[in-house]
Amino acid sequence: MARLRAALAARGLVWPAPLEHHESLRSTSDVVRERARAGAAEWTTVIADTQAAGRGRWGRTWASPPGGLYLSTLLRPPPEAVGLLPLVAGVAVAEALSEWGVSTELKWPNDVLARGRKLAGVLGEASSSASGVEWVALGIGVNVGAEDDSLPPSVRENATSLRAETGGSPGLEEIAAAVMVRLTVWYDALRLRPSSVLPAWRARAAPWWGSLVEVHGGEGPRRGRMRDVDETGALVLDVEGGGSVRVLSGEVERVRLVEAGARDPERG
Numbered sequence: 001m002a003r004l005r006a007a008l009a010a011r012g013l014v015w016p017a018p019l020e021h022h023e024s025l026r027s028t029s030d031v032v033r034e035r036a037r038a039g040a041a042e043w044t045t046v047i048a049d050t051q052a053a054g055r056g057r058w059g060r061t062w063a064s065p066p067g068g069l070y071l072s073t074l075l076r077p078p079p080e081a082v083g084l085l086p087l088v089a090g091v092a093v094a095e096a097l098s099e100w101g102v103s104t105e106l107k108w109p110n111d112v113l114a115r116g117r118k119l120a121g122v123l124g125e126a127s128s129s130a131s132g133v134e135w136v137a138l139g140i141g142v143n144v145g146a147e148d149d150s151l152p153p154s155v156r157e158n159a160t161s162l163r164a165e166t167g168g169s170p171g172l173e174e175i176a177a178a179v180m181v182r183l184t185v186w187y188d189a190l191r192l193r194p195s196s197v198l199p200a201w202r203a204r205a206a207p208w209w210g211s212l213v214e215v216h217g218g219e220g221p222r223r224g225r226m227r228d229v230d231e232t233g234a235l236v237l238d239v240e241g242g243g244s245v246r247v248l249s250g251e252v253e254r255v256r257l258v259e260a261g262a263r264d265p266e267r268g
Contacts, residue, residue: 017042082126099178120141213225
């Protein structure tokens with residue numbers, strides 16, 4: 001991890017907790033969870049070259065072939081801020097990748113898109129007790145240079161990579177350092193200036209406001225027009241017949257109305 005620490009130091013940051021690198025793991029977040037249960041310090045971070053069982057939302061597999069950044073870090077956010085943590089991480093990743101000229105959009109709650117394709121994703125897994133959330137294992141995956149044929153067929157058509165977007169592939173240590181530095185900046189903002197988080201996220205959000213969407217998973221299928229994201233990180237939908245609903249989690253699909261009243265869900 002000497003090269004990563006050097007890359008962080010070059011950006012003015014001495015990492016405040018242990019850093020681990022593994023060639024292969026089942027999941028970086030599984031290791032962070034183990035470290036958290038053993039009382040590890042906040043910001044303990046685990047990186048792997050590949051994952052055999054990387055996770056996305058709702059237990060989906062996160063394809064983790066060589067050529068990607070797979071990173072999880074241990075955080076202990078204020079309980080009231082946990083819902084905003086995926087949004088904060090999305091902003092941090094988007095800002096980091098902009099260093100290489102990549103134009104991105106954020107899809108609620110945890111996807112980073114480039115030209116409508118998934119470039120990176122975030123997953124926060126919290127541990128709670130009777131007193132509230134104790135810690136979060138925050139996982140971040142960035143497709144840096146993985147080739148299409150290394151990705152599952154179900155992923156290829158909706159995925160992209162930093163190499164595909166820029167024609168080059170920076171070193172993983174530089175990308176990790178950029179992401180980690182921006183994450184510390186926005187995590188501090190979440191704790192000290194929480195009112196700054198949502199404007200930053202909205203400024204980078206995919207322009208789906210007012211669009212008809214469906215949300216699957218979580219609390220069950222919901223359908224409505226995207227109005228906003230509230231101060232807790234919940235998605236607010238205006239529903240048919242009037243009124244609105246708050247959706248705390250789920251997978252969003254934009255709905256494109258087609259002939260004869262049929263519909264064709266478009267995944268962003």
